[in-house]
Amino acid sequence: MNFVGKNVVIYGAGASGMSAYELVRERGARAIIYDDDPAAAHATDSKGVMDGADIIVLSPGVDGFKDFLLDAKLQNKLVISELELASRCCVAEQIAVTGTNGKTTTTLLIDYILRRAGLSTYAVGNIGTPFSAIADKLDATETAVIEASSFQLESSIKFAPDIAVVLNIKPDHLDRHGSMEKYVAAKANICLHQGEQDIVVYNDDDDLIKGFIPRSAAKKVPFSLEHPVKGGAYISSGFVCFDGNPILSLDEVDMRGAELENLLAAVAVCMSRGVSAFNVAAGAMEFDRPDFRRQKVGALDGIAVYNDSKSTNISACISACEGMEGDTVLMLGGSLKAERFEDLFSSLPTCVKHIVVSGENGRVILDRAKECGYESIALYDEISDALKAALNFAKENDCDNILFSPASKSYDKFGGYEERGRYFNACVKSLRTEL
Secondary structure (H helix, E strand, C coil): CCCCCCEEEEECCCHHHHHHHHHHHHCCCEEEEECCCHHHCCECCHHHHHHCCCEEEECCCCCCCCHHHHHHHHCCCEEEEHHHHHHHCCCCEEEEEECCCCHHHHHHHHHHHHHHCCCCEEEEECCCCCHHHCHHHCCCCCEEEEECCHHHHHCCCCCCCCEEEECCCCCCCHHHHCCHHHHHHHHHCCCCCCCCCCEEEEECCCHHHHHHHHHCCCEEEEEECCCCCCCCEEEECCEEEECCEEEEEHHHCCCCHHHHHHHHHHHHHHHHCCCCHHHHHHHHHHCCCCCCCCEEEEEECCEEEEECCCCCCHHHHHHHHHCCCCCEEEEECCCCCCCCHHHHHCCCCCCEEEEEECCCCHHHHHHHHHHCCCCCEEECCCHHHHHHHHHHHHHHCCCCEEEECCCCCCCCCCCCHHHHHHHHHHHHHHHHHHC
């Protein structure tokens, strides 16, 4: 992409915005940073800045439907996401992963399997390292495995990865997107501009995904937890299979329930990419799940404790619960958002024997539980108090596990799920010293 002599506005002064700023400057652009926080910006007059721009690059946190951005589009200015900017500047192979749940795990698993097979790969995007930080430093023999959020895809107008992956679509981020239809449309941008030489790996069990997959020109590679799929990945007789051939036993991986979508998607990508079944199986067996994703963090008086702070919505919590083996006490609660907790209480697996709740939305969760006839639930002021209560119930009722899977975003008290996860681990450690 040619930036020489172009006036480029980077909207957003976070990590992605700063990386995009450096990228376009290195390629000859005259670049400035605009941000809603005047202290972080080079310029604060939105109209003046945008009027003088040839290209506007949006960071993931920026709503692309602000009035002055819509005006810029009407003036035929190029308004694109940081994700698409990086993609246009990158000659490496691009594998992009999206979905409401499981993006990070799937991205890291694909990256791990490919590296184990001897490829030079880099996990980037919503996972932490901005894609634009390394986009023009990769050559054509290398691979970028990109975690792509709906925020990044929303303003991606021609993004076309070599392999697109769509894991699942559940209600989430509707406060940003405005409706489920717009959220689905953002996710669909990962594959709608692909060509016939590209591949889209998709969840054949998800009707929302199947609604837009036919519009992609890419080769279709399905995966399914529910039934065998031709030319794709599925489960049969306790084995993960691809296109009729067993790849590995489920007993050899630490994934259960809906988490297996992540495994099937990674198998489908890597097998389609030409990786040997041996390397795919070995990589899947060796892979360690990322922090705060149903991660075992120790035990309290013989009760196993799992930290699933990444559970920021109801579907993620259900998935984590389905992955538990043995009677479990569930810990819920966080930011007060528009979650439908009645959907949670109608879907909880029988392994969940009791629930403790804390956080800004604790009273809402308690009320929804009572309305749904769920009585084994109690409300506490703090996570630390809820953990102590969970342990007491688990000991008194011979439960095997405590699962911290909030089903809520973390912004009531924390800067993100990672900070919340670290705090929970500190609570576990503190309680252990008291026992």
